[in-house]
Amino acid sequence: xxxxxxxxxxxxxxxxxxxxxxxxxxxxxxxxxxxxxxxxxxxxxxxxxxxxxxxxxxxxxxxxxxxxxxxxxxxxxxxxxxxxxxxxxxxxxxxxxxxxxxxxxxxxxxxxxxxxxxxxxxxxxxxxxxxxxxxxxxxxxxxxxxxxxxxxxxxxxxxxxxxxxxxxxxxxxxxxxxxxxxxxxxxxxxxxxxxxxxxxxxxxxxxxxxxxxxxxxxxxxxxxxxxxxxxxxxxxxxxxxxxxxxxxxxxxxxxxxxxxxxxxxxxxxxxxxxxxxxxxxxxxxxxxxxxxxxxxxx
Numbered sequence: 564x565x566x567x568x569x570x571x572x573x574x575x576x577x578x579x580x581x582x583x584x585x586x587x588x589x590x591x592x593x594x595x596x597x598x599x600x601x602x603x604x605x606x607x608x609x610x611x612x613x614x615x616x617x618x619x620x621x622x623x624x625x626x627x628x629x630x631x632x633x634x635x636x637x638x639x640x641x642x643x644x645x646x647x648x649x650x651x652x653x654x655x656x657x658x659x660x661x662x663x664x665x666x667x668x669x670x671x672x673x674x675x676x677x678x679x680x681x682x683x684x685x686x687x688x689x690x691x692x693x694x695x696x697x698x699x700x701x702x703x704x705x706x707x708x709x710x711x712x713x714x715x716x717x718x719x720x721x722x723x724x725x726x727x728x729x730x731x732x733x734x735x736x737x738x739x740x741x742x743x744x745x746x747x748x749x750x751x752x753x754x755x756x757x758x759x760x761x762x763x764x765x766x767x768x769x770x771x772x773x774x775x776x777x778x779x780x781x782x783x784x785x786x787x788x789x790x791x792x793x794x795x796x797x798x799x800x801x802x803x804x805x806x807x808x809x810x811x812x813x814x815x816x817x818x819x820x821x822x823x824x825x826x827x828x829x830x831x832x833x834x835x836x837x838x839x840x841x842x843x844x845x846x847x848x849x850x851x852x853x854x855x856x857x858x859x860x861x
Contacts, residue, residue: 570670571747572602573653574643576636579612580657583794585621590660592622596667601653604628604646606639614657635764636743644750644758652753655745658794659686665789669747672786680752680781681773683741684789685732694793696745697738697785700774700821701725703829710840737784739777743769745791752781765806767813771820807844811837 573591577584584605592600606628607615619627628642640654651673669682686696701709701724708721716722723729730736746769756775759768773783818833 567599569599569602569649570597571651571653571666572604572644572647572649573655574640574647575603575605575655575657576608576639576643577605577610577614577618577657578608578633579610580614581612582614582617584614584618584657587655587657587659587661588618588622588625590662591655592625594661594663594666596664597670601666602647602649604643605657606630606634606643608633608635608639635761636766637759637763637768638761640743640768641758641761644753650750651747652750653745653747654743655791656793659745659791661745662790662792665791668788669786672784673747673749676782676784678780678782679784680749680776680779681741681783682747683738683783683785684745684747684791685785685787686742686745687790687792689792689794693732694742695726695728695730695732696742697730697736698726698740698742699724700739700770707836710836714844733787735784735786735788737782740770740773740783741785743772744793749781752776752779755779755781762816763813764809765813766810767817771817774817774821811840811844 575584575587575591580587588603588605591603594601604626605615605618607630609630609632615627615629618625626646628646630639630642634642643654644652651670665684669684672682673679683696686694688694699705701721705721705725708719709725712719713722718728727738756772756779760771760775763771777783815830815834815837819827819830822829
């Protein structure tokens with residue numbers, strides 16, 4: 564006889580995360596604070612490092628979807644969501660570990676707030692510092708300022724506003740968007756906006772999803788009562804230059820979707836600016852320059 568239906572599902576999008584994938588899934592299954600373990604679906608984007616095979620051997624009861632190629636984050640998320648059933652579904656990176664009690668804290672918010680469409684937990688770096696995972700969609704001025712100064716001076720005022728670095732990380736709040744590295748979503752809200760935009764391969768798809776949810780009348784919020792530890796870039800670090808290009812391409816796509824009327828005249832100079840910035844970012848990577856990871860107190 565089957566047990567009760569899970570209260571939440573989770574989709575892990577994997578690409579060559581190595582041994583971190585099994586650790587991630589184990590941490591998800593271990594959080595039974597919401598009344599039981601979640602339904603877990605892993606979508607493997609064509610990994611060749613053995614991580615999918617290791618997962619299948621270690622946890623044969625976990626559903627593994629293998630499309631045979633790298634679909635990108637958004638498309639893989641949609642594939643995984645379609646294979647789940649619970650009314651709340653999380654999407655996460657394969658290099659996060661869920662802290663116990665997170666499920667109860669986040670599902671309590673969804674139960675109490677019917678207009679809540681997306682919710683992000685606190686995201687901690689490996690050293691315990693808090694990563695600014697709840698952010699604002701920047702104005703044009705802040706976007707340019709962050710683009711110019713963010714690589715060399717992460718504490719500049721434009722970046723601080725965009726990343727909400729002065730916000731109290733210990734307090735819940737509504738925000739423009741929360742990081743897709745670990746995001747909980749109401750299924751009804753997802754369906755109302757037709758899911759993740761598969762036109763994004765990597766990066767900005769979380770910004771786009773939260774933007775569309777808010778335009779449709781749903782709220783997006785940050786809940787520090789739940790938390791994850793994130794090893795950033797476990798997969799993307801393998802292909803740094805392609806990821807830089809994809810990041811800037813995604814920024815251009817989002818601008819094209821967001822700007823209307825006379826503002827669309829800015830698209831050509833914006834594309835030129837992003838191209839120059841992408842070259843600068845690749846040069847900085849080649850020279851070994853690293854801007855310090857953004858973090859807030861907490």
